[in-house]
Amino acid sequence: MAAPKPPSPASELGQRMINMSVAMIAIVGVIAYFLYTGAVEPDEPVQLTVNAVQRDAASGEKSIPMNVDVRLENNSKERIALTAPNQCEIFRWFLTDSKNEFVQSQSDEAACTQVTVSTALDAHRAMNESFPVELDPNRVRPGEYRIYVRYWGHEANAPVTIR
Secondary structure, three states: OOOOOOOOHHHHHHHHHHHHHHHHHHHHHHHHHHHHHOOOOOOOOEEEEEEEEEOOOOOOOOOEEEEEEEEEEEOOOOOEEEEEOOHHHOEEEEEEEOOOOEEEEOOOOOOOOOOOEEEEEOOOEEEEEEEEEEEOOOOOOOEEEEEEEEEOOEEEEEEEEEO
């Protein structure tokens, strides 16, 4: 009777590849299961996104008009309460240059009554709002900037190109 032939290196490699493939499929399956059942939420519970767009090109001494669009998303399973100390604190902003140096911020010309403002954002819902912003042409020149925004206590930033 002949002795059994040892496995060839090619068949060992094939067996290892099959074992690794099965393990990877199992891992992906477990992750998919937890995401599908909601046991794991891939996003932050509350996410703020900002998009700033210059409406008109800068011209001389006129202020530079810009729209700042904000989107606040509640990715959680529960309703969240949003509060601000007053109406003026719901939306705040400031602008920095490409070196992260302060350029301009929101002016506080409007009088705000010191009354707490509150609302709620339902689970898996979003709220969108657009705010007009006027940039000072003595401070802001054409170039690359970054706007930092606080909206209902949540913060985000976005690049801005002034033309």
